[in-house]
Amino acid sequence: MLDWTEIILRLGVATLAGCLIGLNRDLHGKPIGLKTLGLVSLATATMLVPVHSDQAWLVSDAGSRVIQGILTGIGFLGAGVIVHAGRHFRVRGLTSAACTWLAACIGIVCGLGQWRLVTVALVITFVILIIGARMERWLHKKLGGEDETAQKSPAAAPSDKLPT
Secondary structure, three states: OOOHHHHHHHHHHHHHHHHHHHHHHHHOOOOOOHHHHHHHHHHHHHHHOOOOOOOHHHHOHHHHHHHHHHHHHHHHHHHHHHOOOOOOOOOOOHHHHHHHHHHHHHHHHHHOOOHHHHHHHHHHHHHHHHHHHHHHHHHHHHHOOOOHHHHHOHHHOOOOOOOO
16 A cells, blocks of 8 residues: 555646646647646546556556556547537647647556656657647758648638538
C-alpha cells in the first residue's frame, strides 16, 4: 500500500502535467484547456494509484484491461473535441484531441510512479507543441508542400452558398 506522500505526489504530478499541456492549448485558443486536461490526467492517475501495489500488476490481465478501458474512454472525449457542426466538412482539433489522449497516458504513467518516463514524455510534448508548428511551416516551404495558412484565409475559403 502506498503512503499519503506517494499518493499526493503521483496525483499532484499527474494533475500538474495535464494542466501544463492544457495551458498550452488555452494559450493557443484551442477548444480544450487547462482544467479539462488537468482533470483527465488526474482521473487516469486516480484509477491506477489504488490498485498498483507492485510492477506485476502492470503486466496482469486486469491491469491491461483497466488501461485499455481508460484510453478507449478518452478516445471518445478526444472525438468530441474534433467534431464540429457546420455546413462544410472540416477536420479541426486533432492536436487538442491528441493532447487529451496524451494527458491520459501521462496520468497513467504518473499513477504507476514512472517518473523518468513522465519527464521524457513532457519534454518531448513541449518541444512538439512549442516548435512543431514553426517546423511544419518551414518544412512545407523547403519541400514545396501546400501552405495551410493560405487555405485558412477568407479569400481562399470556398463559398458558403450551395448551388441551387
